[in-house]
Amino acid sequence: MHTGHYISGSGHLLLLAWLAFGDVFAAEPLPFEMTEVSVISGAEYAALVAAGQSPESVTEIAQPSSPEITQDAPEVDVAPDTETETTPPEAAQTPDVETPPDVSQITPLPPRAEVSDAAPVLPQPPADVAVDVPDVADQAVPQAVDRVAPEAVAQPDPEALPDPVEQDAVSQEETGTQEQDPALATAPEAAATEIVTEADEPARTLNSSPRPPTRPTPPQTAAATAPEAPAAPPEAPTTQDTPRDALADALAEASSAPAVPSGPPLSAGEKEALRVAVSSCWNVGSLSTDALGTTVVVTVSMAQDGKPVTGSIRMASSSGGNDTAARQAFEAARRAIIRCGARGFDLPAEKYGQWQEIEMTFNPERMRVK
Amino acid sequence: MRLTGKIVLLVAGLALAACTNPGRFDESAGGAGGAGGALGGGPIVPGSANDPTSTAYFNQTVGDRVLFAVDRSDVTAEGQSVLNGQATWLLNNTGFTAVIEGHADEQGTREYNVALGARRANSVREYLISRGVAGNRLRTVSYGKERPIEICSNEACYAKNRRAVTVLAGGLSG
Amino acid sequence: MRFQIFILCLLMMVVVLPVGRVTAQDGGPLRIEITEGVIEPLPFALPVFEAETADAGNLAAQISQVVAADLLGTGLFREIPANAFIGGVSSFAAPVQYADWKAINAQALITGAASVQGGQLNVKFRLYDVFSGAEMGSGLQFTGTPDGWRRMAHKVADAVYSRITGEGAYFDSRVVYVAETGPKDARQKRLAVMDYDGANVQYLTGSDSIVLAPRFSPDGRRVLYTSYETGFPRIYVLDIASVQRRALESQEGTMSFAPRFAPDGERIVFSLSQGGNTDIYAMNVAGGQAVRLTSAPSIETAPSFSPDGTQIVFESDRSGSQQLYIMPATGGEARRISFGPGRYGTPVWSPRGDLVAFTKQNSGRFHIGVMRTDGAEERLLTASFLDEGPTWAPNGRVIMFTRETQGAGGRSSLYSVDITGRNLRPVRTPEGGSDPSWSPLQE
Numbered sequence: 001m002h003t004g005h006y007i008s009g010s011g012h013l014l015l016l017a018w019l020a021f022g023d024v025f026a027a028e029p030l031p032f033e034m035t036e037v038s039v040i041s042g043a044e045y046a047a048l049v050a051a052g053q054s055p056e057s058v059t060e061i062a063q064p065s066s067p068e069i070t071q072d073a074p075e076v077d078v079a080p081d082t083e084t085e086t087t088p089p090e091a092a093q094t095p096d097v098e099t100p101p102d103v104s105q106i107t108p109l110p111p112r113a114e115v116s117d118a119a120p121v122l123p124q125p126p127a128d129v130a131v132d133v134p135d136v137a138d139q140a141v142p143q144a145v146d147r148v149a150p151e152a153v154a155q156p157d158p159e160a161l162p163d164p165v166e167q168d169a170v171s172q173e174e175t176g177t178q179e180q181d182p183a184l185a186t187a188p189e190a191a192a193t194e195i196v197t198e199a200d201e202p203a204r205t206l207n208s209s210p211r212p213p214t215r216p217t218p219p220q221t222a223a224a225t226a227p228e229a230p231a232a233p234p235e236a237p238t239t240q241d242t243p244r245d246a247l248a249d250a251l252a253e254a255s256s257a258p259a260v261p262s263g264p265p266l267s268a269g270e271k272e273a274l275r276v277a278v279s280s281c282w283n284v285g286s287l288s289t290d291a292l293g294t295t296v297v298v299t300v301s302m303a304q305d306g307k308p309v310t311g312s313i314r315m316a317s318s319s320g321g322n323d324t325a326a327r328q329a330f331e332a333a334r335r336a337i338i339r340c341g342a343r344g345f346d347l348p349a350e351k352y353g354q355w356q357e358i359e360m361t362f363n364p365e366r367m368r369v370k
Numbered sequence: 371m372r373l374t375g376k377i378v379l380l381v382a383g384l385a386l387a388a389c390t391n392p393g394r395f396d397e398s399a400g401g402a403g404g405a406g407g408a409l410g411g412g413p414i415v416p417g418s419a420n421d422p423t424s425t426a427y428f429n430q431t432v433g434d435r436v437l438f439a440v441d442r443s444d445v446t447a448e449g450q451s452v453l454n455g456q457a458t459w460l461l462n463n464t465g466f467t468a469v470i471e472g473h474a475d476e477q478g479t480r481e482y483n484v485a486l487g488a489r490r491a492n493s494v495r496e497y498l499i500s501r502g503v504a505g506n507r508l509r510t511v512s513y514g515k516e517r518p519i520e521i522c523s524n525e526a527c528y529a530k531n532r533r534a535v536t537v538l539a540g541g542l543s544g
Numbered sequence: 545m546r547f548q549i550f551i552l553c554l555l556m557m558v559v560v561l562p563v564g565r566v567t568a569q570d571g572g573p574l575r576i577e578i579t580e581g582v583i584e585p586l587p588f589a590l591p592v593f594e595a596e597t598a599d600a601g602n603l604a605a606q607i608s609q610v611v612a613a614d615l616l617g618t619g620l621f622r623e624i625p626a627n628a629f630i631g632g633v634s635s636f637a638a639p640v641q642y643a644d645w646k647a648i649n650a651q652a653l654i655t656g657a658a659s660v661q662g663g664q665l666n667v668k669f670r671l672y673d674v675f676s677g678a679e680m681g682s683g684l685q686f687t688g689t690p691d692g693w694r695r696m697a698h699k700v701a702d703a704v705y706s707r708i709t710g711e712g713a714y715f716d717s718r719v720v721y722v723a724e725t726g727p728k729d730a731r732q733k734r735l736a737v738m739d740y741d742g743a744n745v746q747y748l749t750g751s752d753s754i755v756l757a758p759r760f761s762p763d764g765r766r767v768l769y770t771s772y773e774t775g776f777p778r779i780y781v782l783d784i785a786s787v788q789r790r791a792l793e794s795q796e797g798t799m800s801f802a803p804r805f806a807p808d809g810e811r812i813v814f815s816l817s818q819g820g821n822t823d824i825y826a827m828n829v830a831g832g833q834a835v836r837l838t839s840a841p842s843i844e845t846a847p848s849f850s851p852d853g854t855q856i857v858f859e860s861d862r863s864g865s866q867q868l869y870i871m872p873a874t875g876g877e878a879r880r881i882s883f884g885p886g887r888y889g890t891p892v893w894s895p896r897g898d899l900v901a902f903t904k905q906n907s908g909r910f911h912i913g914v915m916r917t918d919g920a921e922e923r924l925l926t927a928s929f930l931d932e933g934p935t936w937a938p939n940g941r942v943i944m945f946t947r948e949t950q951g952a953g954g955r956s957s958l959y960s961v962d963i964t965g966r967n968l969r970p971v972r973t974p975e976g977g978s979d980p981s982w983s984p985l986q987e
Contacts, residue, residue, distance in 0.1 A: 266574065275576045282581030286620040288710035289941065289963065299573060328710040335651065335675055336581070357573035366579050443820070469775075476728075476948070479889035479903050479932050480756060480979070481802040481815065482859065482866055484777065485822035485843040488799060492820025511776050512799060512817065516754050521728040523929070523950040 262353030274345055278360060281340035284332060284367045291328035294321030295363040298333045304352050306344030308337050316359065333362040423463055425538045432459050435535040436494060440528075441478075443489035445497050453494060456536055457501030470494045471535045472512040475528035480514060487512030487534075494534040583966075585622035586708065588615065589650035591633045592626070593669070596659035603690060604658040607667060607697040610741075611654065614701035614715045617741065618942075619967030621708075624650050636668070645674040652680075654704055658693075665690040669700045671707055680707045694743060695986070702985075712939030715740060718983040719935075719944065720758045720767050720784075723747065724956050724976035733978075735769060737784060740937070740982070742972040748787055757933070757979045758782075759804045764983040768803040768812060768829070777801045779814055781829055793831055802845050805829070806873070807853040813837070815845040824858055826873075837875035848892045848900075849873065850917075857881070857891040857900050857917070868902060870917065881919035890933050893917075895984075896940035899963070903932040903945075912945045914963055925965040933978070938985040944971060946978040 266274075284292060301312035313334050318326035337360070347355050419426045428434060433456070436449030445453060460466065472491030474483035491510035499505050520527035590612050593604040615621040631644040636657035645653050656669035668685035672678070684703055686696045695716055702713030723736040723745075732751035735758050738744055748767070749755055756777070758769035767782045774791075777799045782789040794800050795818070803814035806826075813826045816834065822843045827834040838844040842862035849856055850873075857870045863880070866887040871878035882888040886906025893900055894914075904911040904924065910931040915922040930948040937943070937960075944960045956978040958971040971977070 271574070271576055274574075275578060278576070279578050279580045280582060282578055283584055283586065284581045285583040286586040286709050291710055324710050331673075332581075333578075336578075338675055355574045359573040359575045361575070361577040362581075363577060363579045364581065367581050367583065476930065477908075478905070479846070479859075479866075481845045482843060482861075482889050484756075484799070484801050485815065485817060485845050488817035488822060489820045489843070496820075509797065510820075513754070513772075516731070516756070518729050521952045521954070523952075523954065 261350050263348070263351035264354075266348070266351060266354050270348060270351075274347060274355075274358075277340050277345055278336055282332065282336035282362060284364050287328055287332055287364070288325060289368075290321050290325035291332070292364050292368045294325045294329040295319050295361060295365070296326060296329045296333055297359060297361045298330065298337070299357065299359050300337055302345075302347070302352075302356055302358060304349065306341075306347045306349075308341040308345075310338055313337055329362065329364070333360065336362075425466075428456070428459055428463075428536075428538055432456055434537070435533045437529060438490055438532040438534070440475075440532070441486070443486065443493045445493050449494075450497070453497050454501060457498050457503050460498065460503045460507065461501075466538045467507045467509070467540070469537045469539060470498075470508060470510045471517075471537060472510065473517060473531055473533050473535070474515045475531040476515045476518065476523070477528065478515065483514035484512050485514075487514050490532075490534045494536065498536075585620055586651050587622045587624050587649055588652040588654060589624045589629065589645055589648070590615075590654045591629065593656035593658050593667075594633070594636050596636070596657050597661060600658040600660045600665070603660070603665060603693050604656075607658055607693055607700070608656070610694055610697035611656075611669075611701045611704070613741065614698060615705060617969070618705065618709075619962055619969075620705075621652075624648055636670070640672055642672075642674055642677045645672075650674050652704070652708055654700075656700065660690060663689065665693055665696065667693070667696045667700060669703070671704050694739065698739070698741075711941050713985055714937040714939045714942065716986050717938050718760075718764065718986070719958075719971075719980050720748070720760055720983070721958060721973070721980040722755055722758065722978045723973065724978055725751070728952070728954055735767065735782070736973075736977075737767075738973065745974055748782060748784065749789070757802060757981075759981045760983045761805045762807055762809045762984060764986060766809075766829075767981075768805060768814075770801040770803065779803045779812075792827070792829070795834075800825075802847065804848055806849050807851055813847040813849065813856060815847070824856070824875075835875075837871070838878070846890045850893045851895055851897045855893075857893055859889045859891060866905075868900065868919075881915065881917065882922075883919060884922055892934050892936060894936050894940045895938060899940070901934035901936060901943050903934065912943060912961065914943070923963075923965065925961050925963065926959070926968060931959075933980070935980050935982045937982055944980045944982060946980065948978070 296318045297316040299312075299314050299316050301309045303309055315326065315330040315333075318329065321329065419430045421427055422431075433452040436445060436452050438444075438449075439446070460468065470491040472487030472489065472494075474486045474490075478486065488510065491512055495505075495508045495510050498508055515531075518527070518531040519533075520530045590608060592608045595601040595604040612623050616623060628648050629644070630647055631641050633640070633655050636655055640653060640655070651674055653672040653674050654669060655672070656667065658668075659666045664687050666685060666687045668683055670683040671680045673680045681703070684700075686699055688696055698715040701715045705711065705715065706713050717740045718737055719740055720735065720737045722733045724731055724733055726732045733755050734751040735748040735755050737746050737748060749771070753771055753773040755772075756770040758767045760767060765784055767784060769780055769782065770777050771780050772778075778794050779792045779800045780789045781792060792800070792803075792812075795816075797818070799817040800814050801817075803812050805812055810828055810830070811826055812829050813824055815822050816825045821841055822845055823839055824837045824844045824847045825834040826837055837847075837856070838858075838860075840860065840862050842860055843866075844858055844860045844862075847856045847858040854873050855870055856873050857868060858878075859866050860869050860878070861867070862869075866889045867880055868882040868888045868891045869878040869880050881900070882902070884904070884906075886904050888902050888904050890903045891900045892902070898916065899914045900917055901912065901914050904913050909927055909929065911924040912926045912931050912934050913922060913924040925943065926945070926947075928947055929950040930946075932946050932948075934943045934945045940963075942960055942962055944958055946956055947959045948954055948956045956976045958973055958977040958980050959968060960971055961968045971980075
C-alpha cells in the first residue's frame with residue numbers, strides 16, 4: 001500500500017538532494033572519498049586477519065631493526081649523563097639535589113621574554129641578491145636573482161639535493177632512515193604494517209610519477225631550476241630557463257595581458273598531471289593529527305608561465321578542524337604549491353584562460369592512518 | 371595507633387621478606403636445602419626428606435605445587451591428589467602455616483596475571499580448607515608473571531610456570 | 545500527481561546537471577582535488593647555537609644537539625647537515641638570508657644563542673618559515689642555572705615542535721619506570737625516573753623487592769606504585785623530590801595493585817584481590833575508606849580515568865576473556881568497548897580524551913593499539929612477541945610501552961611509537977626497563 005509512497009518519497013528526497021548539491025558534487029568529488037573510506041576499513045579487516053596467519057616471521061625482523069635504531073640516535077652526550085645520574089642508585093634516600101633545582105629555577109624564569117626585536121626581518125631582496133651574486137659569478141650566467149640560488153646549492157652539496165630533486169632525495173633518505181624502516185619491519189602483520197604501507201605507498205608512487213614530466217626541462221641549464229621567490233611573484237617572465245618557459249613567455253608577451261588564450265577546457269590528462277605535480281609536494285608528514293582531519297580549499301592565481309603567484313594563495317574555506325588545524329593544513333598546502341610550482345607547472349599555454357585561477361581542495365582523509 | 375600498626379606490619383614484612391628472596395623461585399620441586407635454611411629459627415629436626423615432619427619432605431614427597439591450564443584456575447584431578455597430600459600433612463603438622471603463591475606464565479598482561487595468580491592461589495586455599503585445614507593457617511599471594519621458574523618461551527616452560535606453590539612458614543606463634 | 549512531480553524533477557535534473565558542469569569548467573577557476581600527498585619528515589636547518597659569552601661554547605653546542613635530537617626523535621623532521629649550509633648564520637641578531645636556506649630546501653630554520661652571566665644560563669632562539677620568508681612566532685628566551693641546560697633545550701624544541709606541527713609540546717617531560725636487571729627467573733626491579741629521552745636517570749627505590757607499574761600524579765611530583773616489600777602486593781605513594789614513600793592503608797589478607805591517580809590528584813583507583821576475586825576500588829590518596837566500584841566474580845583491573853575525571857576505562861574478563869569497559873567514575877553500569885578478535889588489557893585514556901590506548905593479545909602476539917572511546921577505529925600500532933603497558937605523552941600524540949623479547953635471554957625495554965603507527969623506536973635506558981608512565985609537561 002504505502003510502499004509506493006515510500007519509494008516515491010525517497011526518490012524525491014534523493015532528487016531534491018541532488019538538485020541542491022548536485023552542482024557541488026560535480027565540482028568536488030567528495031562523495032567518492034567517502035566510499036574509499038569504507039574500502040579502507042575493509043582492508044584493515046583483511047590486515048587483522050592476515051595478522052593471524054603469519055605470526056612468527058615478524059619477531060625476527062623486529063629484533064634486527066632495533067640495533068639500527070640505536071645507531072641512529074647516537075649522541076654521545078646522553079651516555080655520560082646517564083652515568084652520572086646512575087651513580088646515586090640505591091639511594092632511595094638522597095633525592096639528588098640536582099634535579100629539583102632545575103625545575104624551580106626554570107619555572108620562574110621561563111617567563112618568556114620576547115627576544116628584542118632588534119633583528120627585524122626586512123631583507124628578502126638584499127639577502128637574495130647577496131647570495132645570488134656569487135652564484136651567478138660561478139655560473140657566468142647573468143640571470144634573475146631567483147634562479148641562481150638553487151643552482152649554487154646543487155654544486156656545493158650533492159647530498160642535500162636542492163629543490164628540483166628534493167623528492168628524490170627524500171625518498172632515498174627514507175629508505176635509509178631508521179624511523180621508517182623499523183616501523184615497516186617491526187610493526188608487522190597486523191594493522192600496523194598496513195598503516196605504514198598505506199602511508200608510504202602513495203608517497204613513492206607520487207615521487208616517481210610526477211618527476212618525468214617536469215624533469216626533462218631543468219637538467220639542460222643547471223640554472224633552470226629556479227625556486228620561486230615568494231616576494232616577487234608575477235615577475236616571473238624573466239625566465240628563459242627552459243624552452244617551454246621561453247615559449248610561454250613569448251606567447252604571453254605576444255598576446256600581452258588583455259588577450260588571454262582560453263582554448264578548450266583542460267583534458268583529463270592535463271588536470272591529472274597538475275594534480276599529481278601538486279601532490280608530490282604536499283607533505284602531510286609533520287601535520288598534527290587535527291590538521292590531518294581538516295580539508296582546506298585553496299585558491300591561487302597563476303602566471304602565464306605556469307608558476308603560481310605566491311602572494312595570491314588564499315584559503316577559501318576549510319572543514320573538519322578548528323582554526324589552528326586549518327591554518328596548519330593551509331600552510332602545508334601553500335608550501336606544496338610554492339615548492340612544486342617553483343619551476344612552473346606543466347600546463348598548456350594555449351589554454352591559459354582555463355587555469356589562470358585554480359582552486360585546489362586538499363583533502364587529507366586518505367592520508368590519515370586508519 | 372597508626373604508628374604501632376605500621377610497626378607491626380613492618381616487622382611482619384621483614385619476617386616475610388626473609389622468605390622472599392628471588393633466588394628461592396629458582397628451585398624446582400627438588401630443591402630442599404634452601405627451604406630448611408629459610409626456617410632458620412624453627413625447631414626443626416635437621417631433617418632430610420625422610421623426616422616426614424620436615425619441610426623438605428613436604429616439598430619433595432608430598433609435593434608443594436600444582437599446575438594449571440592456560441588462563442584457568444580450577445584445580446585439576448592431578449592437582450587434587452597433591453593437595454590431598456598437603457592437607458593431610460598440614461593436619462598432622464599443626465605447627466606450620468603456609469602462604470600459597472599463585473603464578474602465571476608470561477603470556478598475559480602484568481595486572482591481569484597478578485589477578486589470575488590470585489585466583490589460582492585462592493583455588494588451592496579453598497581446596498585445602500575443604501579438606502579440613504584451618505583457614506587462618508593459609509594465606510595467599512600472587513606474583514603474576516614476575517617469578518617464573520622456567521624461562522624459555524614455549525609451552526614446556528609455560529606449563530610449569532602456571533602454578534600455585536604452598537610455601538610453609540614458621541609456627542602459628544609467628 | 546506525485547508521479548508527475550517525480551518526472552518533472554527528473555527532467556530538471558537532466559537540464560541542471562550539464563549546466564553545472566559547464567559553469568564549473570568555464571567561468572570559474574580550474575578545480576582540482578588533492579587527496580594523495582607525501583608523508584616525509586620536514587627538513588629543518590639548525591646551525592649550532594651562537595655562544596655569546598666565551599664560557600657558553602660547550603653548552604651552546606650541547607643544547608643545539610638536544611634540540612635537534614628532540615625534533616628528529618618525533619620522526620616528523622629531518623635535519624639538513626651543516627656541511628650543506630651555504631651561508632650559515634653569522635650571529636643571532638643578523639638578518640636571515642632566506643635564499644640560502646631555501647636553496648638547500650630547509651623549510652624551517654632554527655637559530656639560537658646561549659650565554660652565561662652571573663651563574664645564569666640564558667638561551668634564546670628564533671624559528672623561521674623559510675618558504676614564507678618570515679619568522680614563525682616570536683623569539684623566546686629561557687634563563688636558569690647552567691645545569692638545567694637540558695630542560696632549556698627541551699623547552700626550545702617544544703616551542704619549535706608546537707609551532708610547526710600544531711601539536712602540544714612534550715619534550716620537557718619525565719618518565720617513571722621500572723629498571724630491570726638479571727635473568728627472567730631472578731629479575732631485580734626498582735623504580736627509576738628519567739627525562740623523556742632517557743637522560744638523567746635517578747633511582748627511587750632499592751631492588752630488594754618487586755615493584756610494579758609506577759604511575760605519575762597529575763602534577764608529576766608523586767608516584768603511585770605496587771611493591772612486594774611486605775611480601776604481599778601493596779600500594780605506595782612516593783614523593784619524587786624527597787624520595788619518601790608511604791604505604792596506603794590496606795586490609796589484612798588482601799592484595800592491592802594497579803593504582804592510578806584521578807585527574808584531581810586526590811583520588812586514586814586500584815585493584816584489590818580478596819578471596820581470589822579482583823575488583824576495582826577508589827579511595828583518597830590521603831587515606832580513608834576504599835569504595836568498591838565493581839562487584840563481579842570476574843577479574844576487574846587496570847583502571848584509568850578519563851581526563852575529565854568522570855569515567856573510568858578498565859579491563860574485565862566478565863565476558864569470558866579480557867575486554868575493555870567504561871563505567872562512571874563512581875561505579876555503576878559498564879559498557880564494553882572492545883569487540884575485535886583476541887584479548888584486550890591495560891587501557892589508558894589519552895590526555896586529549898579522544899582515544900584509549902591498550903594492549904592486545906591475539907594469535908600468540910601482542911600489540912599496542914588505540915581506539916576511540918566508543919571502540920570505533922581500532923588501530924594496532926605495533927606487533928611483537930610481547931608488547932604491553934602503554935602510556936601517553938602529555939600531548940596525546942606519542943605512546944611509550946614495554947617490549948619484552950622472547951626466550952631465556954629475554955629482556956625488557958622501553959619503546960615509543962607515534963599514534964600514526966610510524967616512528968617506532970627504542971628509548972634508551974641504562975638497563976632493562978618496563979612499565980613506563982609519562983609525566984605531564986613540566987611547568
